[in-house]
Amino acid sequence: MDFAALMSKELDKSKKPTSTAAAASSSSKYIKRADVEAKRREDYLAEQARVEAEREAKAAAKRKREEDDAAENKIREEKRQKLAEESRRRREEKEAEEERARRKRLGLPELVKATAGDDDDAAVEEGAEDIPDGQLAEKLRALGEPATLFGEGHGARLRRYRRLTTVLTKGPIPTTLQLVEEKDMKVGAAVPKDKEGRRWLFRQLASYFTMVLAEYEKAMEAERRDTTASKTAYSAMVQSRENLKPLFRKFEKYDLDDDLLAPIIEIVKAAQERRYVDANDGYLRLSIGKAAWPIGVTMVGIHERSAREKLHDGERGHVMGDEVTRKYLQSIKRLLTFAQVRWPPTDVRQLMG
Secondary structure, X not given: OOHHHHHHHHHHHHHHHHHHHHHHHHHHHOOOHHHHXXXXXXXXXXXXXXXXXXXXXXXXXXXXXXXXXXXXXXXHHHHHHHHHHHHHHHHHHHHHHHHHHHHHHHOOOOOOOOOOOOOOOOOOOOOOOOOOHHHHHHHXXXXXXXXXXXXXXXXXXXXXXXXXXXXXXXXXXXXXXXXXXXXXXXXXXOOOOOHHHHHHHHHHHHXXXXXXXHHHHHHHHHOOOOOHHHHHHHHHHHHHHHHOHHHHHHHHHOXXXXXXXXXXXXXXXXXXXXXXXXXXXXXXXXXXXXOOOOOOOOOOOOOOOOOHHHHHOOOEOHHHOOHHHHHHHHHHHHHHHHHHHHOOOOOHHHOOO
């Protein structure tokens, strides 16, 4: 091998690494757009997959929490309903027991529980005049009302006709009772035993209270001023009128116990005769009762005193019974106070203090 061939071989060896490095540098310097786009798309899809997985995990956790909360709320609601039902049942049993004790104390017959087979809808109210179905349908059509509603029996149809044809009287408290004239308002001393007598008595009481309320309202309207005292007096009149509405509803239903009706008759009779002190005494007996109210020490020794049990043995006042009764009894007292000003007594000793 000559010198020229040897040098050429050596030069070729020295040139090969340089060309490889240049090719490598050229390949790392220039990248295809398609490769860049593919790489970006791949990274984007991977990021979206990761975000979607996190979203699904959060949604699953939220659904699980909501399901757990719903299950807890359902258990809590069932427990609350169970407790409410138990409380209602106990309250009804207690009220029924108190009603039985009251009726037994007053000598009234025991209440008969309604059975599932009783047809309450077909029953006609006691004391109400029955109307045959044919005539009742004609009367309803004449009023422009349907003759029969869906699921309506004869009793419900008759009550609907009564409600449509009932005329309310004009006055401070509208009522379905037919009011009597002032000369017929004088009540008797005792509660009537017959049904017609009781109905007439309820009409007399409603008429008397309506007359006093009308005078009370007229006086307050005449003396109405923009002062604190006038506003207080007018508010007391309005409150008395509202509180007497439950009593009027009892008058309309002819449903008032004799142990409450008899004292009211006593109060009204005394007020009509302008014996306001006697009427106030009747109100106190009705509201407070005859039970002794011991003041101070009732037992100073270790031995039981004779007749000590009589301290708490007496009639309990009706005003302590329930809120509705207490309110309309207090309204009756306000009417008494106004009546002695509107119709003053001839005997000054009958003026209430």
